[in-house]
Amino acid sequence: MKIVLSYGLGADSTAILLRWLIEPATRTFDLADLIVVSAQTGDEWSETGHLVEQYVYPLLAKHGIRTVQVARKSKSQRDGIVILDDTRTPTRCYVTGAYKLSDELIDVATVPQTGGKRLCSLKSKGWPLDTFIAELTKGEDFVHVVGYESDELSRMLGDAQVVGLPGRIPTYPLIEWGWDRATCEQYIHDQLGVWWPKSACVQCPYALATAAGRARTIPRFLAHPDEAMRTLTMEYLAVAINPRQGLIGGRQLLDELEATEGSGPLLDQFEQHLDSLPWAIYDVRRAFRAHPDDMMRPANAARSLTRVHEGTRGDMIGGVRFMATLLHPLGARLETGRHHRLWLHERNLYYPCVEQLVAAAPALASDKTNKTFSSAWRAGLEGPAQLSLSF
Ligand code: SF4
Incomplete structure (x- = not known):
C-alpha cells in the first residue's frame, strides 16, 4: 500500500520524516512505499526552502524516497495542477510555486482572511495535494500521513470525519507518539543542529494573529526585506480600497512595523517601492x-x-x-x-x-x-x- 506523507515543509512533518529515517523501528512500512508530497503556494519563506534543500532533501535522496512538489497552475481549477518536481533524488525546493497565492490576492486587492474555513489553504494546498494524490492512488487504499501535533486532537477529528479521497486511511504519527511542537523542534535540533522555523506563506495572517506569532514573524520581515515588500504591498493595496482590511485581524502589519525598533530601513525601502510602482x-x-x-x-x-x-x-x-x-x-x-x-x-x-x-x-x-x-x-x-x- 502506498504511504503518502503531506510534507508542509514545517517542523511537524520534518520531524516525522527524520524519525522514520533515523529510527526505522518507528515505522511499519518499507521506504520504497513512501511518497512525500508538498503543495507549493508560491509564497513560502525562502529560508524554509533553503533549509529543506540543505537538510531534508539530501536525506530523502540518500534513501531514494519519491518526492513530489505540486502547485496550482492558474486561478482556475479547470486548468489543473503543475507537477513542479517528481523525483527520488530531490535537490531543489520550488517555493516560488507556479501560480502564486499572492498573485491571486493582489489581483483582487485583498489579504488572506482569517475566520471560517482557511480558503487560501484549501485552494493553494489542499486542492493541489488531493488532485495529485487522487491521480496517484486511482481509488486504491492508501495511508495518508498527516502531521498534526499531540495537542491538535480537534483538527485530527475534523480531518478524520471529512469524506475525502476514496481509499484514504488517515494516520497521525505525532499524536500516536505524543509529540507536540516543542518536541518536534527539539528532535530536529538534536538531529540537525537547527531550530526549524514555522512554515507559512510570507503573508500568512495566522502567523501574525498572536503576540508570540508576531514576535517570531516581525524579525523575519526585518531580515528579509525583499520578501516583506510583496506582503506590505498586498496589504497596502487591500487597505487603500477597504480600510477594514489588514493582516492582523483588521489591524495593519505596517502599523506593527512602524512601532518596531529598527524597522526604519525596511519602511524607507517600502516607500521607495511604492514610488516605483504604477x-x-x-x-x-x-x-x-x-x-x-x-x-x-x-x-x-x-x-x-x-x-x-x-x-x-x-x-x-x-x-x-x-x-x-x-x-x-x-x-x-x-x-x-x-x-x-x-x-x-x-x-x-x-x-x-x-x-x-x-x-x-x-x-x-x-x-x-x-x-x-x-x-x-x-x-x-x-x-x-x-x-x-x-x-
Ligand atoms: S500559510 Fe497562511 S496564507 Fe498560506 S495558505 Fe496557509 S493559511 Fe493561507
Missing part, C-alpha cells in the same frame, strides 16, 4: 445586503472595482484631491494620510446599503464586478435612509 485611481463600490435577522448587520457584500485612471503615485493622489474639490460641495469626504480616499457614499447604520469611494493605490488589481452587483447595488440604494450623498 498607480491608479480606483472606483470602489460595495453593496451590502441585510442580515435576515438583524438589519444592523450585513449579510454579504457584492463589489465592483474599476480603475478609472492610471499614472504615477503623485499624479493619482493629485487626481483624488482634484476630484475632492469637485465633489466636496456635494458632501464627499476626503481622507488623507497613508491613503487618499474620497468617500462618495458611506456605509449606513442600517442594511441594505451601499458605499462608494475613489482611492489612489498601486495599479496591481484588476477590474472586477461581481455577478450579483447590479441588483445588490439597486437594493442597497433603496435601503433604509441612506445618510450620505446620492447622485
Whole structure:
C-alpha cells in the first residue's frame, strides 16, 4: 500500500520524516512505499526552502524516497495542477510555486482572511495535494500521513470525519507518539543542529494573529526585506480600497512595523517601492445586503472595482484631491494620510446599503464586478435612509 506523507515543509512533518529515517523501528512500512508530497503556494519563506534543500532533501535522496512538489497552475481549477518536481533524488525546493497565492490576492486587492474555513489553504494546498494524490492512488487504499501535533486532537477529528479521497486511511504519527511542537523542534535540533522555523506563506495572517506569532514573524520581515515588500504591498493595496482590511485581524502589519525598533530601513525601502510602482485611481463600490435577522448587520457584500485612471503615485493622489474639490460641495469626504480616499457614499447604520469611494493605490488589481452587483447595488440604494450623498 502506498504511504503518502503531506510534507508542509514545517517542523511537524520534518520531524516525522527524520524519525522514520533515523529510527526505522518507528515505522511499519518499507521506504520504497513512501511518497512525500508538498503543495507549493508560491509564497513560502525562502529560508524554509533553503533549509529543506540543505537538510531534508539530501536525506530523502540518500534513501531514494519519491518526492513530489505540486502547485496550482492558474486561478482556475479547470486548468489543473503543475507537477513542479517528481523525483527520488530531490535537490531543489520550488517555493516560488507556479501560480502564486499572492498573485491571486493582489489581483483582487485583498489579504488572506482569517475566520471560517482557511480558503487560501484549501485552494493553494489542499486542492493541489488531493488532485495529485487522487491521480496517484486511482481509488486504491492508501495511508495518508498527516502531521498534526499531540495537542491538535480537534483538527485530527475534523480531518478524520471529512469524506475525502476514496481509499484514504488517515494516520497521525505525532499524536500516536505524543509529540507536540516543542518536541518536534527539539528532535530536529538534536538531529540537525537547527531550530526549524514555522512554515507559512510570507503573508500568512495566522502567523501574525498572536503576540508570540508576531514576535517570531516581525524579525523575519526585518531580515528579509525583499520578501516583506510583496506582503506590505498586498496589504497596502487591500487597505487603500477597504480600510477594514489588514493582516492582523483588521489591524495593519505596517502599523506593527512602524512601532518596531529598527524597522526604519525596511519602511524607507517600502516607500521607495511604492514610488516605483504604477498607480491608479480606483472606483470602489460595495453593496451590502441585510442580515435576515438583524438589519444592523450585513449579510454579504457584492463589489465592483474599476480603475478609472492610471499614472504615477503623485499624479493619482493629485487626481483624488482634484476630484475632492469637485465633489466636496456635494458632501464627499476626503481622507488623507497613508491613503487618499474620497468617500462618495458611506456605509449606513442600517442594511441594505451601499458605499462608494475613489482611492489612489498601486495599479496591481484588476477590474472586477461581481455577478450579483447590479441588483445588490439597486437594493442597497433603496435601503433604509441612506445618510450620505446620492447622485
Ligand atoms: S500559510 Fe497562511 S496564507 Fe498560506 S495558505 Fe496557509 S493559511 Fe493561507
